[in-house]
Amino acid sequence: MSKDLPDHAAVVVIGGGVIGASIAFHLAEAGVSDVVLLERDELAAGSTCKAAGGVRASFSNAANIAIGLRGLEAYAQFARDFEQEIDFRRDGxxxxxxxxxxxxxxxxxxxxxxxxxxxxxxxxxxxxxxxxxxxxxxxxxxxxxxxHDGKATPESVVMGYAAAARRKGARIIRHCEVTGIDSDGGTITGVVTEHGRIATSTVVVAAGAWSRAIGAMVGVDIPVSxxxxxxxxxxxxxxxxxxxxxxxxxxxxxxxxxxxxxxxxxxxxxxxxxxxxxxxxxxxxxxxxxxxxxxxxxxxxxxxxxxxxxxxxxxxTPDRNQIIDRCKAVEGLLVATGYSGHGFLMGPATGEIVRDLYLGKEPSYDIRSFALDRFSAADIERGETNIV
CATH class of the missing domain: 3.30.9.10 (D-Amino Acid Oxidase, subunit A, domain 2)
Incomplete structure (x- = not known):
């Protein structure tokens, strides 16, 4: 086993982009001990570093408007709160x-x-x-x-969240690919990586375009393509x-x-x-x-x-809306993925939502339309539900 890999974690977050980094920070900030983030490459090496950096609240539904407003607010004060410059500009x-x-x-x-x-x-x-x-x-x-919409530098946001998460006690382990998830009777028991196993009861899937493969490790279909x-x-x-x-x-x-x-x-x-x-x-x-x-x-x-x-x-996703939910089929599996191009701007609110789901609190955002099980088999096949 790698000396950098802990034996146990309260929560394992899979994915080191803006979504995963925000989740790790918000969990650690809330006092959750033993938060571990696993990234198979460098932080922000996936979709985050290829994003255009747009941040907006100009959506067509109230839930996404609220999430977008939170992103704008958080990034406007990010340099002050995280001591990380992100080149945030509100040029509309x-x-x-x-x-x-x-x-x-x-x-x-x-x-x-x-x-x-x-x-x-x-x-x-x-x-x-x-x-x-x-x-x-x-x-x-x-x-x-x-x-009032704007843009910022995605990889800088990830670095800011990651540094703050570490200061709060989270472990961030790069170059550590997840190869399996263990479960017993429908309950998460551990995460298997190329460097060894971490015992845990909670896994957060924040692996972006690779999330479907992670869900399949415990027999859960996460409908992202x-x-x-x-x-x-x-x-x-x-x-x-x-x-x-x-x-x-x-x-x-x-x-x-x-x-x-x-x-x-x-x-x-x-x-x-x-x-x-x-x-x-x-x-x-x-x-x-x-x-x-x-x-x-x-x-x-x-x-x-x-x-x-x-x-x-x-x-x-089939309806171009994100999935942010606690899986009903497997105890201890949380999902935050499927942002369909909106992940960067939704990072701040997603971290808060997943933190609340883990702590058993009602999120301050209406996430009913982001449920994992909202798609029928026909929806997934056609990909023809509503588009944001």
Whole structure:
């Protein structure tokens, strides 16, 4: 057995991204002794380090609005509370709307957001261009503008949470892959790793796109599927706008961009991308699709070459909403995964929710719609339930 591996832990958190790090911190801060976080690679090496870093409360349901507001609040004071700079900026989210149905949906969502304290608004195409000068207004009917949304640096957040968790007594063990979970009569008894076994009665699955394989170790289906998402960075722009939103998103194509250094970060979710653990950064076909959208919505972007890029994974559920729940089938198994691209912004609230679930307290967020068992077999097969 590795000398770094304890014999016993009160809680074992599997996954060293922002979700796992936040959970480990919040448990340790609450006084839970013997919290152990296991990461098979480096901290933040999975989806977290490939995230665009967006943080928003501009959602279409009250539960996610509350979680997003908590993320914005926590990250706004993160540097002070955790002594870790995360480059948090509140430059807003701008959603570009080019058909009436989407404009109607976003108008309803803005009303809901306003009712929960989010100062979003529907703006004209001309106002949208003032906010995000690189866009073309041709074909736009309007835009949804949420000025208090923002962005931060995901890997810095993980380092801040991890350092604080250690100060509170948590153990964080890197390069330690989980190979099995032991149970007896439907109750968790231990976690088996490549370096040995840890006896425990509680496991938290926070392994992102790899969560389904962890659940299968105890016969629990966690319905998340990995889907590649690619991001590219342009060469420096000669005339980068003085101000630009944290994210400008063309809806529903999901092409988005924001300033990154002296250039732009470009993202697009290819609807034809197959499920799987493909992490190759492949420009050709992806760039053709992105370029077609950008040529209509932000043609100036096409004048600049691509300097670099990367590929990461979303962990997608059938309804594109996260799973945060205590498993009913296996005692001692908690699940926090399936964020479908929203995990970074939901890290702070998730840590608080899982802490409360472990302590037997009622979470201060409405998590009924995030239940593990909410999907029918048909939902999982079709993947056609509601999308956030």
């Amino acid at each position: 989210y701008l959603y570009l709307l080019s058909d009436q149905q989407n404009l109607d949906v976003f108008t309803e969502s803005v009303a809901l957001q306003n009712a929960h304290g989010v100062p979003s608004v529907i703006v004209s195409p001309e106002e949208a261009q003032r906010i995000s000068p690189l866009i073309d207004t041709d074909g736009l009917l309007g835009a949804a503008w949420s000025p 990995p889907v590649r998402r690619q991001i590219a960075f342009t060469e420096p722009l000669r005339e980068l706008p003085a101000t630009s939103p944290s994210l400008t998103i063309d809806f529903p194509s999901n092409f988005y961009f924001h300033p990154e250094g002296k250039g732009l970060l470009l993202g697009w979710s290819d609807p034809d991308e197959p499920e799987g653990f493909n992490l190759k950064f492949e420009l050709d076909d992806w760039l053709l699709g992105l370029g077609e959208i950008a040529g209509t919505r932000a043609p100036a972007i096409l004048d600049y070459g691509i300097a670099t890029g990367w590929a990461g994974l979303y962990e997608v």
